[in-house]
Amino acid sequence: MRFATAAFTLLAAAVLAGCATPRSTEPVQLKVLAINDFHGNLKPPSSGIRIQDPADPTKTVTVPAGGAEHLATAVQQLRAKNPNHVFVAAGDLVGATPLLSALFRDEPTIESLSAMGLQLAAVGNHEFDKGAAELLRLQNGGCSSEGCKGPAPFTGARFQYLAASTVVDATGKTLLPAYSIQRFGGIPVAFIGLTLKDTPTIVVPAGVAGLTFRDEAETVNALVPVLRQQGVEAIVVLIHEGGVPTGDYNACPGISGPIVDIVNKLDKAVDVVVTGHTHRAYNCRIDGRLVTSGDKYGTIVTEIDLTLDPGTGDVTRAVADNVIVRTASFAKDPRQTALIAAYERLATPLAKRVVGRIGGALPREQNPAGESVLGQVIADAQLAATQDAGAQIALMNPGGIRAALPLPIDGQLRYEDLFAVQPFYNNLVTMTLSGAQLQQLLEQQWQTATRTHMLQVSRGFSYRWDASQPMGQRVVPGSLRLNGQPIAADARLRVTVNSFIASGGDNFTVLRQGTERKTGVMDIDALEAYVKANPTLVPGTLDRIARLN
The missing domain is CATH 3.90.780.10 (5'-Nucleotidase, C-terminal domain)
Incomplete structure (x- = not known):
């Protein structure tokens, strides 16, 4: 597809431009902020997030959390801690969305995440709910088949979707770029994005006709030598697949599910795996790698701190903290409030x-x-x-x-x-x-x-x-x-x-x-x-x- 080719060209150009940045002689601290399974929850979900009761570990409590207004503020405050930062996502940003987003073909969600500075996102299965062509429209902009319904022309995502394992049968190329290389202190860090291989079984088959969803671990492992040829040693995987833990939101006891086998099969060059799909929160070490997930609906931002070695360019330290986006702790971002209000004015007559x-x-x-x-x-x-x-x-x-x-x-x-x-x-x-x-x-x-x-x-x-x-x-x-x-x-x-x-x-x-x-x-x-x-x-x-x- 022409879009995929153009996107790769732009990425390559960005990498070459970054080569001019002097490489740091000291360890570089990098902050990766991650979300997953936002599902268009522009407003805080009524369910909040359920966590272990701090006063009684045998019980749970519900904490009001999430929503674009509070999420944007949380991201802004966490980003301010480190000039070297990147905001990423592990899929299902759209699809199965509340009415406010769905009425406008999820354009409000794309605009909201773009405004809060999202940079890279793996494609989730729900991004295919209305087919591959609609996913590309959300990336590139333009009116849907139903016409233009929003308060302003839709120009598409200002973040880049990544789909390393999703291949167009007719061309043999990926539907969207497989990875993006970002530089921090002159050190390149690759972000590979991919969705679960079972996507064709959980979306309308017609929407993914002509696409092949390859094995997740095999896809990543095949990219490792490609990235190393470009001088990359630090690799972060954004994958829309996950696991099911038995513990609280910032722990990882007894995790099971597909992500465990996938991580165990990954090349040791992979340093961090940001996951999603199961709508669970966890902060894990699997096969020696940091593996995280941030619940759903914007209720958690995963704050990942990496140390990059200036000599090898590799990750020497990786730690994470699942930060709950408490509505009582993070004020509403005015830009998000204005965006939501503009769409609500159009949606109210039908919604109410x-x-x-x-x-x-x-x-x-x-x-x-x-x-x-x-x-x-x-x-x-x-x-x-x-x-x-x-x-x-x-x-x-x-x-x-x-x-x-x-x-x-x-x-x-x-x-x-x-x-x-x-x-x-x-x-x-x-x-x-x-x-x-x-x-x-x-x-x-x-x-x-x-x-x-x-x-x-x-x-x-x-x-x-x-x-x-x-x-x-x-x-x-x-x-x-x-x-x-x-x-x-x-x-x-x-x-x-x-x-x-x-x-x-x-x-x-x-x-x-x-x-x-x-x-x-x-x-x-x-x-x-x-x-x-x-x-x-x-x-x-x-x-x-x-x-x-």
Whole structure:
């Protein structure tokens, strides 16, 4: 692609220009500030951040944190500690965003992060939610296919997205630059950015058609000799993949997940790994390397301090501190406040529109069987919205349920409340599956030892699963029932799902076999209609999925 070639040329020029900077004869102190999984949270998330209670380690407390206004101030104050600094991110800056950003195709988020001085960012899977072409538009600027809707022309990101492992099949080149070399005290430091190799299984497949997502560790290791030929010894990896620790936000006991294996496979030349994707906070040493993650939604800035050796150019010391962006500690940045206000003036009429009422809060936490109150409601809404397509069963992927639905103080639900729950704006697709295909689909909920996606099911459908059985054999044979009647293997069923998983997203590949497809309304429109029709919704009994063992 022309963009990728141009970007590499610019990077090369920047490196050559930097060669004129005299190299320090003393150790150079470098401050790397990092965030991940911002997801367009321009305002502080209602969830804040949950941390260990300082007064009682056996308990946790919620700390109000995050939001662009406070994040910008935190970054500014931390940056002021050291003239040698760089602000980076590990992906998912956009996508699955609150209404204020999503209404404008996430342009407000790109403008916000650009204004606070973000310089480099790995591409996350959510950057592909609307396809590769839209990602390039966010980088380069210009109006979307829906036209220009913001208060000013959109000029694109003033930071550089990096995508070392994402290759355009037609050209063999990366979609975006693989790395950027920055110089501090004349010492070059390389930042490699890449997303997880499983991206095609967790985004709409059409959006990444023609792209290959290569193995993360192999990609980095192949770049090490390329960087060393340019005199680089200090290497920082920004990767949108992560792990799951068992401890508090600034610790790392018992970390597990894909990032552990990836780091163990990395060339020893890699000094620091900034991670994301799992929405967790940790400060780790894995295979002797510093590995960090900053929670989500701008609630944490990871402050990484590196010492660069003037002789070798390598990192001799690397330490980190996960700094909570407490709304009570960091004042609002006026520039961010003005940006948010400009977009709010345009968004308010739609965001504040009353859509209905509910009789009680609808949480999204799953019970041991994998079922949630809000998941039931969404599945029921999608079933009701596709009756004209003959729908008998509706299934909802849990990753598409992004927030709980609390009971508003005045009892009135607004569009912004629903959008916080379902921000992807996917069409509903009703298709025909056999009973055998449906059972096979349910088996695909258990994908790895650490990755499970329990589909939420509509009323009238039920089944049992056995946790003691191996993956691929967990759904109890003969347990699938529709309105109390057993579902035969050769039964023809009309099943509704959203367009994301209909095309194989979240690795639900069986859905690609569905026939007689009929595309319906958008998912959030279905939820709005259901809320309007049921103004006294309260949590129902979680009895559609039964777990054995």
